[in-house]
Amino acid sequence: MAFKTGLLLATALFPMSAFAQVVPEAQRSAIVAGIDKRSPELAATAQTIWGWSEVGYQENRSSALLQTQLKKAGFTVEAGVAGMPTAFVARFKQGEGPVIGILAEYDALPGLAQTTDPTKTGIAGKAAGHGCGHNLFGAASVASAIAIREWMIANKVQGELRVYGSPAEEGGSGKVYLVRAGLFDDVSAVLHWHPGDSNGVSTGRSMANISGKFRFHGVSAHAAASPEKGRSALDGVEVMDVAVNFLREHVPSSTRIHYVITSAGEAPNVVPDFAESYYYVRNVDPAIVKSVWERVTKAAEGAAIATGTTTDHEITGGVYSMLASETLARVMTRNLEGVGGEQWSPEETAWATTLQKSLPTQKPLASVQAVDGRERGPDGGGSTDVSDISWTVPTIGLNTATWVPGTPAHSWQAVAASGTSIGTKGAVVAAKTMALTAADLFLSPQTLAEAKAELLKARGADFRYEALLGNRKPALEYRKPTPAWEGKTR
Ligand SMILES: [Zn+2]
């Protein structure tokens, strides 16, 4: 997909003053009341999806539940878009006007199953858990969209509202395929949110990344009787890892490289003929990610030569770094400040006090009541596939306190809180803030034009979008083990 470059407008277009509210107070109150009314359903939906904990591209029930709610509320739902069975676009259109998109996620993480106890407690027979709170993400975005639709109808607002059901955020890069398929080309602005441990509009730059699996193929043999006949695929993996660990010294220092070995043979007395490692390369600069990834690939080739094995690899994910819209951040900040933080009951505070004892960082629990305003946050940290959208359409999001302060994402503590009313209260703050922001944008063509001009300027005149994962089809199997090589016993 190529982008037309527009005229670069003078910086005078981007005044630093706060956004002037355009939606009348009575309508704002009605939007907020609509979400309060819907919050029991939001909570039930979030907890149902939390209980299912479906991992990337396997979120069949979670996606279907959100689609059903949107259809019931009057949206037209197109399922299975961009080659992903669990992706969808829900639309509500009323006349001609701006197109505002809201993102919904719903995938869980492997290996993080946890009850809602405030102490570490696994669940027998269950592996995955909502350690990134995407159960809340999907439920709140849908509740928010339903409230915006009601406001559009009540006030005869012209335009189109969309909910993008985007699967496999965790390593599957689901949104990249939505962008690549052109599903955002006619969108004026995109809103999103993410569970967290504080309330703030997020304008920091996340990391671009490429992730993929390196597979080595060798020859099996008895490890004691005829080792000279064997060629160990695991040797290939280990030599590659050593080479990459030396490579770390010679890449830009803000680069992150991490891996796990996902297949390493099964018995020491059999030379393994198949082994695999799963790599991530990250940097805020997508160009650096691309160049370091190429060098990691060379390390794999060198390891194969050294060990007499062969290697191939598959890129399973690739995302840009976030390009948050400053223009839209002003609108969202004002709305978040109006909505305010969360108020916990004495029971919720007691639960949080117990859980907090397990956290490495102790932050005041009362901080969830506050709004941090606009968080310019440090560049770096994790990665998100929202980033590819942010290079395509003016995009802004917020974090809300759905977890006990000090909780890191992808932890059992995050899973536990995401299944409780503490999680739901943060999700309600997000739903209200997104709904009020969408309403403001529907009525502010000037703001949308400024946001567009800002994006064109930020990404540069010669920018052409090329997905970091290339033109591959969605990696629908990335959460499943790689099948045995050529049917050989491993
Ligand atoms: Zn995550």
Ligand SMILES: [Zn+2]
């Ligand atoms: Zn997440």
